[in-house]
Amino acid sequence: MSNEDNSPPPVVLDNGTGYVKCGFASAEESPPIVFPSCVGRRVVRFEEALDNSSQNSSLTVVGQECIDNRQNYEVSYPIKNGIVTSWQDMILVWEHAIYDELKLTREEIGERTILLTEAPQNPIKNREKMVEIMFTHFGFKGVFVHVQAVLTLYSQGLMTGLVLDSGDGVSHVVPVIDGFTKRQATKRLDIAGRTVTERLIELLGRRGYAVGRTNDVDSIREMKESVCFVAKERKRWLRLARETTACAESYELPDGRRIKVESERFMAPEIMFEPSLVGVESVGVSELVFECRGSTTFPGFGERLKKDLIDLYKERILKSDPNANVEKFVNRVNVETPADRKYSVFVGGSVLANIMKDNDKFWVTRHEYEKLGITKALRKCEGTFHE
Ligand SMILES: Nc1ncnc2c1ncn2[C@@H]1O[C@H](COP(=O)(O)OP(=O)(O)OP(=O)(O)O)[C@@H](O)[C@H]1O
Ligand SMILES: [Mg+2]
Structure with a gap:
């Protein structure tokens, strides 16, 4: 052809x-x-609307422009x-x-x-x-x-395979067999990247950093992407954060403010593994995957998932099933977190x-x-x- x-x-x-x-x-x-x-609608004061001065710039914008000019637009x-x-x-x-x-x-x-x-x-x-x-x-x-x-x-x-897709607004665990999904077997959790950013803002606020104004959200998202990671063992990292400088990092916001990030680095993404931290009544992503048996870009995500799955197997299966075999299970759990x-x-x-x-x-x-x-x-x- x-x-x-x-x-x-x-x-x-x-x-x-x-x-x-x-x-x-x-x-x-x-x-x-x-x-x-996203779509941004120009914030126009009544007086501006009367004298037509608002007509000089676009009234509705889409995408990056809304974010770059957030102060002038109502973003949805x-x-x-x-x-x-x-x-x-x-x-x-x-x-x-x-x-x-x-x-x-x-x-x-x-x-x-x-x-x-x-x-x-x-x-x-x-x-x-x-x-x-x-x-x-x-x-x-x-x-x-x-x-x-x-x-x-x-x-x-x-x-x-079993797919854990965690984006900005929702996380799903979806079993796929020969290219088909099963709707009923799909598990959903309304916690994902955006909730992690919001949690980071909240945690920093508790330490006196008022970074929560609307025009800061995108800067905090960038900061999250650059400094956050998933702790393999939360308790160990909390202790390290309390007693050492192991996870302290200085981060400069676009407005020149310097912020010292500490345990927030791993406690913000932690809500994906323990949603109750933000009052959401659901099991976390590891348990969702485990139940199925079958924004994951943070460093350490795959290792934590595998560790949790093995812990859950020991706790829920090994104790009650005489034929259960941890080693076999470990060999069968293959968590792929492709770089791209x-x-x-x-x-x-x-x-x-x-x-x-x-x-x-x-x-x-x-x-x-x-x-x-x-x-x-x-x-x-x-x-x-x-x-
Ligand atoms: N390096 C990174 N580390 C951590 N999170 C990241 C990184 N890069 C991107 N993200 C997060 O991933 C999320 C966007 O992912 P994605 O584009 O898959 O979501 P989406 O498709 O828009 O949302 P959904 O699939 O939930 O409808 C954002 O919250 C973003 O901050
Ligand atoms: Mg998506």
Whole structure:
């Protein structure tokens, strides 16, 4: 087949609570364009509105611009805990991704397919709405929706595994068997990166650092990404923090203030392992994984997870099951924390969409949508679930 016969690379759009990851499908694992999935509406005083002076700058902005000019905009996020809650704002975010970032024209969109990602327990109605918007508002030629956790596995070249996907707004533990997820077996915890940042602000506040003003949130997120880690054993690290300088680190905020971070470095991410620390009645990520048997970028995350799983096995299984064997269990627990995991949902989607680029049977086509209606047309995507 000549190059002219090939379809142009599909668009891949990973919709996250905190960040949109988008790009064109390719065989190489190229990193996506990333921007915050938020919309900012200009704060305009009544007097300003009267004299028209507010018309000189944009009234609505999307992505990084909202964060950079936070003081001038009221910022909102259309995705909450992985699920779209404001379609009006979601469309603005998608327009920004497709027109401004990927720089596609209307004509080009009509020739392209798009692969969208969704959270494991995304309501069917949401999936339908998402696809309808891609056809009616943007005019894509074909659409496919895939579950984020499954794409993470694909990015590792795997079809079966237990995925712990912890992003900005939600953590999921999802068993995937031969590329299929089981909705009922999926476990969800509404604690993830954003909650960790909020916890870091709170803990620093307790030591007298007032870093919680809204325009500081993003700086604290950056600080979290640079200084926080997961403690393999909390008690040991608490003692070290109390009695030594082992985890004291000085960090300079963009406004020039210097902050001395200590036990906050590991006590902020600790809420992912013990949600009760912030009043959330749920077991932590290790227990979620253990129950299934089957924002993980912090240094030490994989080691802690493995340690907790072995401890849980000793406590819950070894005591009651005479056939239990710790060594066997240890050998079977294989925690993979790939270095590029930040973008693994996008990479999995990109590789899959590239393989399926010219396979018309894979994509839900505009023609099928118009002929069959959204519910029937979307049966093509149902293969991603085992109910
Ligand atoms: N180096 C790092 N160390 C710790 N956390 C990090 C690091 N880099 C990014 N993060 C955190 O990861 C989160 C963003 O992850 P991701 O893009 O996977 O989330 P999302 O897809 O937007 O959200 P979700 O999947 O929950 O809907 C943010 O909270 C960010 O601070
Ligand atoms: Mg995500």
